[in-house]
Amino acid sequence: xxxxxxxxxxxxxxxxxxxxxxxxxxxxxxxxxxxxxxxxxxxxxxxxxxxxxxxxxxxxxxxxxxxxxxxxxxxxxxxxxxxxxxxxxxxxxxxxxxxxxxxxxxxxxxxxxxxxxxxxxxxxxxxxxxxxxxxxxxxxxxxxxxxxxxxxxxxxxxxxxxxxxxxxxxxxxxxxxxxxxxxxxxxxxxxxxxxxxxxxxxxxxxxxxxxxxxxxxxxxxxxxxxxxxxxxxxxxxxxxxxxxxxxxxxxxxxxxxxxxx
Amino acid sequence: xxxxxxxxxxxxxxxxxxxxxxxxxxxxxxxxxxxxxxxxxxxxxxxxxxxxxxxxxxxxxxxxxxxxxxxxxxxxxx
Numbered sequence: 001x002x003x004x005x006x007x008x009x010x011x012x013x014x015x016x017x018x019x020x021x022x023x024x025x026x027x028x029x030x031x032x033x034x035x036x037x038x039x040x041x042x043x044x045x046x047x048x049x050x051x052x053x054x055x056x057x058x059x060x061x062x063x064x065x066x067x068x069x070x071x072x073x074x075x076x077x078x079x080x081x082x083x084x085x086x087x088x089x090x091x092x093x094x095x096x097x098x099x100x101x102x103x104x105x106x107x108x109x110x111x112x113x114x115x116x117x118x119x120x121x122x123x124x125x126x127x128x129x130x131x132x133x134x135x136x137x138x139x140x141x142x143x144x145x146x147x148x149x150x151x152x153x154x155x156x157x158x159x160x161x162x163x164x165x166x167x168x169x170x171x172x173x174x175x176x177x178x179x180x181x182x183x184x185x186x187x188x189x190x191x192x193x194x195x196x197x198x199x200x201x202x203x204x205x206x207x208x209x210x211x212x213x214x215x216x217x218x219x220x221x222x223x224x225x226x227x228x229x230x231x232x233x234x235x236x237x238x239x240x241x242x243x244x245x246x247x248x249x250x251x252x253x254x255x256x257x258x259x260x261x
Numbered sequence: 262x263x264x265x266x267x268x269x270x271x272x273x274x275x276x277x278x279x280x281x282x283x284x285x286x287x288x289x290x291x292x293x294x295x296x297x298x299x300x301x302x303x304x305x306x307x308x309x310x311x312x313x314x315x316x317x318x319x320x321x322x323x324x325x326x327x328x329x330x331x332x333x334x335x336x337x338x339x
Contacts, residue, residue, distance in 0.1 A: 089333045096329065100321055105318050108319050109316055118321055140303055147310055197314045222277060224280060244269050251272055254311055
């Protein structure tokens with residue numbers, strides 16, 4: 001099957017039609033790359049997770065988060081969801097090709113086990129097939145719906161596993177050894193060949209480590225504020241503040257990115 | 262709860278980080294604020310996509326897809 005998308009590689013610092021990016025991107029990695037500016041000669045609608053907006057007049061504006069640019073004529077995510085709702089297996093096959101890598105990365109981040117992640121990935125796409133009728137474009141984008149579903153399944157899987165404790169120990173080791181484990185710093189090469197994914201990483205990597213860790217524990221581990229407080233030996237109020245500030249920064253950074261693009 | 266506080270809580274809500282007492286207050290405010298609240302919560306779900314996209318995509322074996330598609334086609338036959 002011909003893949004109906006390609007990675008966008010049109011970001012060039014020498015492009016004459018560059019856009020200035022938000023302050024959140026002023027990281028050392030950005031500085032090394034010469035200011036981290038972005039070419040504007042790509043249809044902004046495609047950069048901004050609006051793959052299905054033309055087909056869905058009622059969809060609300062969303063923050064920018066797609067890393068994939070579709071080939072001309074390729075079905076949008078929403079087209080594929082509608083086809084899946086009509087029980088077309090080819091649509092599921094295409095959606096799988098587009099997003100299996102992202103969803104597997106998410107699952108792996110939660111459960112840290114390759115074989116279990118593969119099994120869960122298969123189950124999640126089966127659930128996408130079975131639950132497609134419950135998807136509504138008015139409530140969000142297909143990717144958001146899939147990520148929400150995948151995250152819930154992965155966290156459920158993690159909790160059910162007796163290995164939860166072991167995962168916590170691994171997390172402990174990770175956070176001690178690699179405080180920046182969640183989001184690696186974007187390299188110059190990634191910025192040269194950057195896409196929305198790199199920009200999202202930059203927004204997140206601009207957070208102080210403590211805020212990043214709190215969000216990681218909440219999002220990827222499904223921990224409550226109290227659990228985070230206990231796990232990190234931090235006062236509950238501090239955890240709450242870290243989460244609120246960190247999430248606000250990410251939200252605002254993404255929003256700003258949408259406006260810049 | 263004013264709208265700014267509601268916005269803060271919405272971001273915690275979408276990642277499942279509200280404590281039960283906060284959740285009750287949040288749901289009350291959500292009812293009061295109506296569509297405006299629903300729209301904002303909807304926007305906050307973009308955080309999920311962003312977090313997923315912040316990760317390096319992982320490879321999976323083609324056997325997974327083969328199994329998936331065979332299960333789907335099997336289900337269709339029934």
